[in-house]
Amino acid sequence: MTEMPGIMISAPSSGTGKTTVMLGLLRALAEDGLQVQPFKSGPDYIDPAFHHAASGRASFNLDSWAMGPDLLAAISQQALGADICVAEGSMGLYDGVATRGQSGFGSSAETAQRMGWPVVLIVDVSGQAQSAAATALGFQAYNPQVPFAGVILNRCASPRHERLARLGMENAGVNVLGVLPRRGDLTLPERHLGLIQAVEHPDLEVAIAGYATFLREHVDINAIRDAAKGQLPQHAGAQLPEPPAQRIALARDAAFSFTYPHVLEGWRRAGAEILPFSPLANEAPDATADLIWLPGGYPELHGGTLAAADNFLSGIRKHAETRPVHGECGGYMALGDTLIDKEGTHHRMAGLLGLVTSYEKRKFHLGYRRAVLDAPLPGYVPGAKLRGHEFHYSTILEQPDAPLAQVADADGNPVPETGSYRGNVSGTFFHLITAEEGA
Incomplete structure (x- = not known):
């Protein structure tokens, strides 16, 4: 100590x-x-x-x-x-x-x-x-x-x-x-x-x-x-999370900002290059990035701006043809087909996943999540046991893609927000905190 x-x-x-x-x-x-x-x-x-x-x-x-x-x-x-x-x-x-x-x-x-x-x-x-x-x-x-x-x-x-x-x-x-x-x-x-x-x-x-x-x-x-x-406290094996790639294009603005500080610090400490870009400013992710990561945030407040952000959308679509893209919560919704805001307006998103989400009828989703991956998530293999947290008001109307994980709450009760994946693209409603130690 x-x-x-x-x-x-x-x-x-x-x-x-x-x-x-x-x-x-x-x-x-x-x-x-x-x-x-x-x-x-x-x-x-x-x-x-x-x-x-x-x-x-x-x-x-x-x-x-x-x-x-x-x-x-x-x-x-x-x-x-x-x-x-x-x-x-x-x-x-x-x-x-x-x-x-x-x-x-x-x-x-x-x-x-x-x-x-x-x-x-x-x-x-x-x-x-x-x-x-x-x-x-x-x-x-x-x-x-x-x-x-x-x-x-x-x-x-x-x-x-x-x-x-x-x-x-x-x-x-x-x-x-x-x-x-x-x-x-x-x-x-x-x-x-x-x-x-x-x-x-x-x-x-x-x-x-x-x-x-x-x-x-x-x-x-x-x-x-x-x-x-x-x-x-001190532990001999203590280390922050490892980066999922060497060059990570990270969305960073008022629509996408919810990333745990210890995660980013772990990536930096391990030598990863974090390449921030702003979808709201219609910036495309760095074309040389190994991975695009879209954090959570408030995309529902900026649906029209995101739907019109041609450079951003074309950039992530091009990247997804050959390299991984992952989204958490708001980032997950932006990777989907459609986001419906609280006024009922439909905004077309990236279309890399078939997800359709709505804020028109708000439903509160809150709590810890334990996920066992059915498919790869950048940095983790199938079977990995992850811990995270979910906090949003959106409702899934359509999720036609394969589930990414088996997800449960802190008491082991299954939750329907399993995340999904298609090709190189994956998304979750939970914000990743860490993989389980010793898992």
Whole structure:
């Protein structure tokens, strides 16, 4: 183990202000001259870009359901050279899947316990006062093996409200690290997958600077620094994912941006050349690429632009004649025949797969995925066991091609989104995280 102080920013539930605190704290610590390494606990692929903007260092996911000890160790090594780690949890502190009969498997609490990072719990005290202490005390006592630093009380309405809430915490023996008054202008813009992407925020730098100022005024930053502790796990076989090709043309713009940072870092570390291009700017992928990779994103917001992007479409069609093309979620839909947007407008896509998808009647698809490949996926052979995550609202209307994999959720229940393939082209609705260790 390598000593590396850190903390976990978590909450009893989603929507309590974790991300606002996270971004403000990252920026405040960086302004104080610290090298701050951000992490995201869980499979979220939007938050890390905000973390990068706030801290100046790339943020990485740590996921105790999807990742084995070797990969977790390899990713944690990205913190070497930093002064402190700050991780943002997902959902509520103890929320996870029930696989192996264990409540909270894959939870932020499990990440905090594994890394030894004390939890800073963001408690929304609106609509209550002393009663908030019962919530905080329950989270602190629920699993004594999870280190606990204290709470930040959020959305406090008045000095009297703060006094009463603090009194409850004092009586419960819960350490209060700060109290944030209620402010409606601190909410980050959202859309159906959560936050908008960092690249789409109209004035992200001003927003983050404002969060840092707000935290300095109301939170004891030094107390949080003093509470930080922990270590980085080490494993002899630790390594990031290997690249699926030497020269990889990677779609990268507002329509295609959901790629896990540890995946790209693994490709780069192994010497692969990543060749970004923008389908929205009608750029064709590099003609010398060995592989085209279309990540997920929001193609449904840009259906008309993509359908008219002749250079992009002809480029991937030409490439697919002799070399592999793979798409994840939004990228998968763009490789299909037709994408129907929420207004019911049909947009012709690349037509490399027969897939037809629709947002006209939204249906929520969310959860971890375990896939056993029936056919090759770039970098993996048939029979490979992969882990990933699915999060979208589109509905498959037609999928005439052969299924790519047998796909199940975290509890082993089969899901119908199997992915598909035709010739050199493949696609999945799940975002690849890693192959299973030892598989």
